[in-house]
Amino acid sequence: MAEARHTRDRILACGVALASVEGLEGLTIGRLATELGLSKGGVLGHFGTKERLQVATLRRAAELFTHLVWAPAEHERPGLARLRAVCDAWARYLVEERETFPGGCLFATASIEFDARAGAVREEVARLLRVWRVRLAHDVRVAIGEGELAAGTDVEQVVFELNGIFLALNQQLQLFRDERAVERARRACERLLS
């Protein structure tokens, strides 16, 4: 018997890449099976239903995102230094992880795809984005406390604008293949975290 855990990992790695391009609905079991040299039953057996496969794919993507964006900044001094490190890593993740996420940020894709539907996938997307926002908000708050950001700064406003910058960067990279946008995102962050 092959190691089930290993197969599951292969499915999810392929699933993340596929969903990044085709969306989480376009992520079909048959295509996943073909791509991995498995049968459809062999793929679905690990998850039970497509919805559970979609949620598992999202969680795997979140692990990757955390590892690529949060982890490198985690050991920075909390506050502005860490925020800057996160923004750097965030941009690097969007521009360099073309192999893992060939269709761009999976959370941007999934958010748009499920924002008007009910169900477990939508809830998971919202949950993951909320977790990310809380982390950002925390460091913004620390930065204010340390006097690195102006005392009157609206925490949620900064998080909102940061999110916009990277949504725009993702679009500019994916739809227009415009690498200059990386510099624009960097400057926008600088202006925001001045």
Place this chain on the structure above:
Amino acid sequence: MAEARHTRDRILACGVALASVEGLEGLTIGRLATELGLSKGGVLGHFGTKERLQVATLRRAAELFTHLVWAPAEHERPGLARLRAVCDAWARYLVEERETFPGGCLFATASIEFDARAGAVREEVARLLRVWRVRLAHDVRVAIGEGELAAGTDVEQVVFELNGIFLALNQQLQLFRDERAVERARRACERLLS
């Protein structure tokens, strides 16, 4: 014989709303037919192929966007005044046109959905967004010329950041049903166009 033009209009109105929720791929001919009390043949006959239906849907959405966002600002004085009017109308379009676009901005949806695919739909999305960017850039340029924006202002940078603000607003409205984001978007624009 019913008026063909009128039927086509009904199909596109329904198509814009459906695609806003389900995406342009999730916009299926069968569902469109059911929703309108037509047969599948009766729907497809007006467009020939699904791809042409998708492009037609995008163009109709662009007409609506132009009418809702650009037209109200068109007669403002070019430059900063018009930019502010556009931003106001843009936010209003995202927050108020829930009937026309129940799943949020169709261009945000379509951009994400087709940014990693080849074909006519992708090209049309990119073209429409480019037209919109040119219009914005024009008024930014005028505003700089009039001294309403700082002389050293990077035109493309402003357009990039504006786009990010409204992508973020769309996400906040659709995924989190957070109406407070309208005020955040307004403040972000203000900060950008100070």
Place this chain on the structure above:
DNA sequence: AAATATAGCAACCGGTCGATCGCTATATTG
């Protein structure tokens, strides 16, 4: 009134979807 053009219908095509089922082959446990 006769001939022509067309909007729309109903039925159907091959293909793919998610999902289910019985089965085999292997690994683990007793």
Place this chain on the structure above:
DNA sequence: CAATATAGCGATCGACCGGTTGCTATATTT
């Protein structure tokens, strides 16, 4: 060694997909 558990296969299901084809009924033109 025998019994059990399970990873994965392959066939199959009903539903739906985009698209095609004859046809009807109506409106227009001659």
